Amino acid sequence: MSHLGGGSLLLAWQLKGKHVLIVGGGDVASGRIESVLAADARVTLISPSNGLHTLTKSFLDGPYNITYHDRLFGGVEDLADVDLVLTAIDDVAQSRVICCLCRELKIPVNVADIPESCDFYFGSQIRDGPLQIMISTNGNSPKLANIIRKKVEQSLPEHAGDAITRVGELRVKLKERAPGVGGAIGKRRMRWMIDVCTSWEMEELALLDDQMIRRLLDDGWEKNVVPSPGELGARSSRQVYEAKLNLTTAGVLVTTLSFVAGATCAGLLLLVRRR
């Protein structure tokens, strides 16, 4: 509790079928476009074409849901039917006008570089398929957020994104087989899913295919047990463990070989001197 207060509320905002207005098309705006397209938003971009970043242009040329207007922000009529507004333009006065209009209309808004005109901030992000991670320093140090992002990225289990995708599929299939919201069945489903996730390694979960998912449900769920990946014919966690063990064995081997090499050298030396 000692750290209560002083933070933000970190959220995964849902943009599927939502309409996002982006004002500006430069470097920062191009990153914003990427972020909202990654969340399946319908985008309207307003920016004179002479200020478009290469990445922004590539989005306009790509197969994305973007409506483009080659002009400056035109006023309140540009905010009709808009669910979220992101601005990244150099004109501070214009930015503040857009922010005021959004607040009147209760449209969430982020104005790049003007914290007090932001209902929310962005952070350093990692994406691996369905896995998304955000690192925020609450505005204290974007650079340290970046350094931490790299460390976090290196620490992620290999194939985490694939594992999450497969487990998501397993959950859907399990729910089809044993439907119902809440109650005893909901609890049993949750318990079994947790058992699967904790007894299988991440890289093993990533290998789950349709056939293995079916066998896992037949031989596992139906009998209320969690078979090992090996029992389903996959690379088992034992094999993963043994691979790790080999590294330790290698260390012992190097030490032993050094001992033998030393013994041999000394022996040869003494034998030579004896003659």
Added chain:
Amino acid sequence: MSHLGGGSLLLAWQLKGKHVLIVGGGDVASGRIESVLAADARVTLISPSNGLHTLTKSFLDGPYNITYHDRLFGGVEDLADVDLVLTAIDDVAQSRVICCLCRELKIPVNVADIPESCDFYFGSQIRDGPLQIMISTNGNSPKLANIIRKKVEQSLPEHAGDAITRVGELRVKLKERAPGVGGAIGKRRMRWMIDVCTSWEMEELALLDDQMIRRLLDDGWEKNVVPSPGELGARSSRQVYEAKLNLTTAGVLVTTLSFVAGATCAGLLLLVRRR
């Protein structure tokens, strides 16, 4: 680009001075209360007192900005002057009513356990002072989000939160000394801050105190260089590096000692046999 689409927009929502309504006081609701208090929200809690979780009660008894109503949700008048709504109650029909009212009033809403009634989701979170990290699997596997959270937590540099706090203070003091938004001075400030963050280790940044910050600005910023922590009298990165080096040295030492031990044994054996 291969993963564009299918995700959420991860955000750090700002709640300072904002009014959050929480409907429900059980287990899930208590977590929600903690999250929004951590972001300095003004909270109104509506829940019959017989359903309050122990943690919820402790928040009501604590020094927090919470207005409590011991009753059920009463209708649209409960949404007056509210900026964000979170519900966590068992009554699905009532939850849907609250969601509809929020959407009419354009108030962002999260209804626990009913994804389609959510404008945003929560994720697995880490907090270390000003550092906040969120892990989302986009609803595919809360358990894997949890497992990944633990791995990420272990990978974080020690004292990351303290380092961020100190660097935030350094930034504020630098801006006082060299004020101005954007332009050449803004770029030089940003460049120098990046140099400090990349040339000092995280644990060194965490040790920055007021005096060191002053010396860093006097001897560093003013001369457009980045002195080492050692030059400012702190534990230097060299010392940290040497500590790491010692581990490698220990490995080499074990191997060498094995060689010498082997040589000695063989030597002694041959000497004994010679007599």
